[in-house]
Amino acid sequence: MKLNRLFLFCAMLCMGAMMQSCCCDNGISGENYQFKDGMIVFDEPARAVGQESMLQFAADPIPVVRVGFVGLGSRGPGAVNRFTHLEGVEIKGLCDIEQKNVDKCQKYLENAGMPKAEGYVGPEAYKQLCERDDIDLIYIATDWIHHVPIAVYAMEHGKHVAIEVPAATSVEECWQLVDTSERTRRHCMMLENCVYDFFELTCMNMAHQGLFGEILHAEGAYIHNLSPFWDQYHNNWRLDFNQKHRGDVYATHGFGPVCMALNIHRGNRLTHLVSMDTKSVLGLEKAKAKMGVTEFANGDHTSTLIATSSGQTIELQHNVYTPRPYNRLYQLTGTKGFANKYPVDGFTFVQGQLPEEILPEGYKIDPHGFVSDEVKQIVKNYYQHPIHKEIAEQAKKVGGHGGMDFVMDYRLVYCLHNGLPLDQDVYDAAEWSCIGELSATSAKHNSMPVAVPDFTRGDWNKIQGVKFHTK
Numbered sequence: 013m014k015l016n017r018l019f020l021f022c023a024m025l026c027m028g029a030m031m032q033s034c035c036c037d038n039g040i041s042g043e044n045y046q047f048k049d050g051m052i053v054f055d056e057p058a059r060a061v062g063q064e065s066m067l068q069f070a071a072d073p074i075p076v077v078r079v080g081f082v083g084l085g086s087r088g089p090g091a092v093n094r095f096t097h098l099e100g101v102e103i104k105g106l107c108d109i110e111q112k113n114v115d116k117c118q119k120y121l122e123n124a125g126m127p128k129a130e131g132y133v134g135p136e137a138y139k140q141l142c143e144r145d146d147i148d149l150i151y152i153a154t155d156w157i158h159h160v161p162i163a164v165y166a167m168e169h170g171k172h173v174a175i176e177v178p179a180a181t182s183v184e185e186c187w188q189l190v191d192t193s194e195r196t197r198r199h200c201m202m203l204e205n206c207v208y209d210f211f212e213l214t215c216m217n218m219a220h221q222g223l224f225g226e227i228l229h230a231e232g233a234y235i236h237n238l239s240p241f242w243d244q245y246h247n248n249w250r251l252d253f254n255q256k257h258r259g260d261v262y263a264t265h266g267f268g269p270v271c272m273a274l275n276i277h278r279g280n281r282l283t284h285l286v287s288m289d290t291k292s293v294l295g296l297e298k299a300k301a302k303m304g305v306t307e308f309a310n311g312d313h314t315s316t317l318i319a320t321s322s323g324q325t326i327e328l329q330h331n332v333y334t335p336r337p338y339n340r341l342y343q344l345t346g347t348k349g350f351a352n353k354y355p356v357d358g359f360t361f362v363q364g365q366l367p368e369e370i371l372p373e374g375y376k377i378d379p380h381g382f383v384s385d386e387v388k389q390i391v392k393n394y395y396q397h398p399i400h401k402e403i404a405e406q407a408k409k410v411g412g413h414g415g416m417d418f419v420m421d422y423r424l425v426y427c428l429h430n431g432l433p434l435d436q437d438v439y440d441a442a443e444w445s446c447i448g449e450l451s452a453t454s455a456k457h458n459s460m461p462v463a464v465p466d467f468t469r470g471d472w473n474k475i476q477g478v479k480f481h482t483k
């Protein structure tokens with residue numbers, strides 16, 4: 013009897029410890045996951061009655077896209093400038109906390125011979141901008157924690173939204189974007205510019221044409237030593253965020269292009285991930301000096317492995333602290349070919365994989381090494397994506413990370429003009445952004461597997477393959 017009581021007492025203690033771990037020790041946002049069959053599973057709210065999927069959603073054509081910009085620090089002004097180079101656009105509003113940032117952007121309009129935009133200054137001024145009835149698109153380039161509140165407010169007021177990366181900082185925020193977009197029938201696109209980078213988009217085209225055979229493994233990263241930049245963020249928002257948050261908090265540059273190549277939620281889906289990180293040395297050192305803190309949640313180097321329903325693996329890395337060259341990895345490993353972007357770009361193929369007629373006479377394919385520089389260039393030209401054929405030249409002139417930023421803005425406006433589905437939908441925004449909280453949660457639980465939520469709520473297999481629509 014006594015033994016039974018002791019057993020019961022121990023069992024209750026264990027359950028209590030488990031519940032505490034379930035309820036309190038989670039990632040970024042709160043009490044929203046459970047442990048099921050050796051896996052951490054985040055809650056997946058059911059779709060509300062009357063709400064419909066945004067897959068392949070197309071709004072009515074908008075002949076002139078009237079846009080308001082929110083967040084005009086380092087990144088925002090470049091976007092304003094790029095929009096002055098687009099046809100069929102009117103810049104109606106410019107919003108920031110600081111008057112000087114609004115004034116700086118008015119100069120771009122003046123230089124382009126465009127009318128002055130209405131200025132909105134203050135932390136809540138975006139609300140007035142979103143409440144206007146002569147604006148179609150709100151373009152958001154604020155710090156991360158303001159992305160979702162501003163995007164939700166804008167969609168609630170009938171505006172399409174484009175949000176800088178990452179669109180959301182937690183799983184709960186990802187669901188907010190999905191639900192608001194589905195309920196309001198407004199586009200919600202994350203501005204993942206690396207999807208349009210010249211190497212990545214060419215590789216996506218090649219992957220979809222089967223050049224690499226069956227893709228088994230892919231890699232992506234954000235490895236960028238930010239030590240020269242920490243002091244430039246408004247109110248120290250970025251170091252402050254990393255000080256509080258563990259995990260791969262900036263995954264989308266490496267992850268987005270890989271997901272596009274693998275047709276995620278277009279016949280394939282992310283199933284689960286595991287994540288591991290190093291201790292924080294340099295992040296902590298910087299934060300001690302700058303913020304006077306003694307703890308820093310974000311590891312100096314974070315590695316995450318993600319599985320797909322098609323039996324593939326994706327490796328992601330995040331490191332914004334250590335001295336090393338910039339690197340987004342971007343690597344595709346297939347049964348018949350291989351692509352790699354950093355530190356040197358190149359392709360490997362098996363014999364017979366490339367069309368004979370494009371190869372120099374007598375050229376021998378070597379499946380152990382990269383193709384020659386000459387063949388690499390031939391391959392890049394031959395498999396250039398149709399969107400790059402159309403716009404690459406102008407994009408390189410306008411600029412923005414070598415042109416990819418302009419390709420992104422051009423495609424956003426083109427699809428809105430022509431009433432087409434956008435290249436990146438709200439499910440991409442959610443799937444790519446949720447990696448922050450999911451990886452943090454795995455790392456906190458000794459790299460325990462975490463299920464990736466299905467933000468399409470079962471529709472991930474309805475469309476086969478990524479399609480960039482043209483009229």
Ligand SMILES: NC(=O)c1ccc[n+]([C@@H]2O[C@H](COP(=O)([O-])OP(=O)(O)OC[C@H]3O[C@@H](n4cnc5c(N)ncnc54)[C@H](O)[C@@H]3O)[C@@H](O)[C@H]2O)c1
Nearest residue numbers: 083084085086087107108109135153154155176177245246
């Ligand atoms: N895609 C890319 O290549 C790329 C490159 C750099 C930055 N980014 C992203 O762009 C965003 C901005 O980064 P940044 O480097 O320009 O930061 P920043 O600190 O230089 O600028 C942020 C701006 O947002 C403004 N802001 C903050 N809250 C606001 C609010 N409530 N209303 C209006 N304005 C507000 C601030 O005043 C500041 O001017 C981030 O999401 C970042 O991740 C993307």
